[in-house]
Amino acid sequence: MTNIVTINNITLIGTAHVSKESVKEVQATIDAIQPKYIGIELDKERFETMQNNNKWENTDIVKVIKEKKVAPLLMQIILAAFQKRFAANTESAPGAEFKMAIEKAHEHKAELKLLDRNINITLNRIWRSLTFWQKAKLIVAFLFGNGEQANLDENKLQEIMNEDIIETTFSSLREELPVIHDTLILERNEYMVNNIFDIHTDEKIVVVIGKGHLNGMAELIKQNKNSHRNQELDTIPKKTMGSKILEYLFPALIIGLILASFFFGNYTVGMEQLKTWLLWNSSLAALFTLLGRGSLLSVITAFVTAPIGTIHPILNVGMFVALVEAWRKKPTVKDMSDIFNDISHIKTIFKNRFLHIIALFFLSSMGGAIGNIIGGSQLIKNFFF
Numbered sequence: 001m002t003n004i005v006t007i008n009n010i011t012l013i014g015t016a017h018v019s020k021e022s023v024k025e026v027q028a029t030i031d032a033i034q035p036k037y038i039g040i041e042l043d044k045e046r047f048e049t050m051q052n053n054n055k056w057e058n059t060d061i062v063k064v065i066k067e068k069k070v071a072p073l074l075m076q077i078i079l080a081a082f083q084k085r086f087a088a089n090t091e092s093a094p095g096a097e098f099k100m101a102i103e104k105a106h107e108h109k110a111e112l113k114l115l116d117r118n119i120n121i122t123l124n125r126i127w128r129s130l131t132f133w134q135k136a137k138l139i140v141a142f143l144f145g146n147g148e149q150a151n152l153d154e155n156k157l158q159e160i161m162n163e164d165i166i167e168t169t170f171s172s173l174r175e176e177l178p179v180i181h182d183t184l185i186l187e188r189n190e191y192m193v194n195n196i197f198d199i200h201t202d203e204k205i206v207v208v209i210g211k212g213h214l215n216g217m218a219e220l221i222k223q224n225k226n227s228h229r230n231q232e233l234d235t236i237p238k239k240t241m242g243s244k245i246l247e248y249l250f251p252a253l254i255i256g257l258i259l260a261s262f263f264f265g266n267y268t269v270g271m272e273q274l275k276t277w278l279l280w281n282s283s284l285a286a287l288f289t290l291l292g293r294g295s296l297l298s299v300i301t302a303f304v305t306a307p308i309g310t311i312h313p314i315l316n317v318g319m320f321v322a323l324v325e326a327w328r329k330k331p332t333v334k335d336m337s338d339i340f341n342d343i344s345h346i347k348t349i350f351k352n353r354f355l356h357i358i359a360l361f362f363l364s365s366m367g368g369a370i371g372n373i374i375g376g377s378q379l380i381k382n383f384f385f
Helices: 020-033 044-051 061-066 070-090 096-107 119-129 132-145 154-161 165-173 178-197 211-222 241-265 267-291 296-311 317-328 333-337 346-351 353-384
Strands: 004-007 010-015 037-040 111-114 205-210
Touching (some): 010 211, 020 096, 020 205, 037 096, 037 178, 044 119, 061 070, 061 317, 061 353, 096 111, 096 205, 178 205, 178 211, 205 211, 241 267, 241 296, 241 353, 267 353, 296 317, 296 353, 317 353, 346 353
Parallel strands (some): 010 205, 037 205
16 A cells, blocks of 8 residues: 555645554655644544543543443543553554654644544444344444454554554444444544635645545545534434334333333232343342452342333433442542553453443343343233233
8 A cells, every 4th residue: 555645736745643664754754745734533532642641641531431431431441441551562663653743743834634523423423323132242342352363463553553543443443333344434534625725825835644545535535525524413413203213112111011010910910020021120230240350249239220220211220320429439540541551451450440331231230121022021921821
């Protein structure tokens, strides 16, 4: 793959985010062209994080839980850890090519342009588009599959350096979940090209992007067309009417079956149905919390609040468990600073308080959901058969 593509006044540099050679290529190209504008594949939030290495340490886990941003935060951590691990293998600092571009912008008095979409919007668009089971598969892949490539041979590193770091992270799921590729790569290609066209200039522009975006963005620039869809691409899709109906239909079905058992059967039958559902729902939520090494208080919380999460979908059992665990053992500065190293291994995930809280959020939620499915099925079986 060619690393540099020039179309009229726009030069695209496709980099490997963990390669020393890419840093040198960015430096040499900008020095040679001396552009008026330098665009980089970062959004404002990631740019500020790059400028402030301690930003992660100030993350308020309680605020993240209450604002329902646990899933996007976990994906960000995985992506950052993944990139950091590969950078360690290549002895290059993560994002060093962007830092070089920023340095050269100051040196040549070029105007720096942040071209990419906010990472939280990208990850939320993915999350909203996935079904429950697709989300479960993604979580399992994150929590238990991220350490597979801790030791990388030269061939594997070279293969990875020819791809976009984000796309590489999700590559094993691309065939089953094509929406991930579309949202992470194709939408961002369009978004960044639109931002390039919005500069409205005949002056020279150098754009530093991951190799995974190079060909797609070059093709869009050749078409010389701004789709003007960035406002749309910045929107997190609302839940469809069908998904909203299903979200409340299942709780209604559970409650309806239990009430019908009292009405058409008798008190004993109704109580048996109620106990059956509670047994599966509460017990599995508590069991998954226990398997996640939750405290006794967190296990009890999961058992007690799982039914609430079923009746009121917004009050998820995982939220209650995570808040209790965060109150019981607030993450330390060391936990925050060790996130990217600890995420690579199961043992250290559970030792790191911050990651442990996130793991318990998902595990207790998963247990409650599975318990609902099994318990609900048992209710139907008992009522009709």
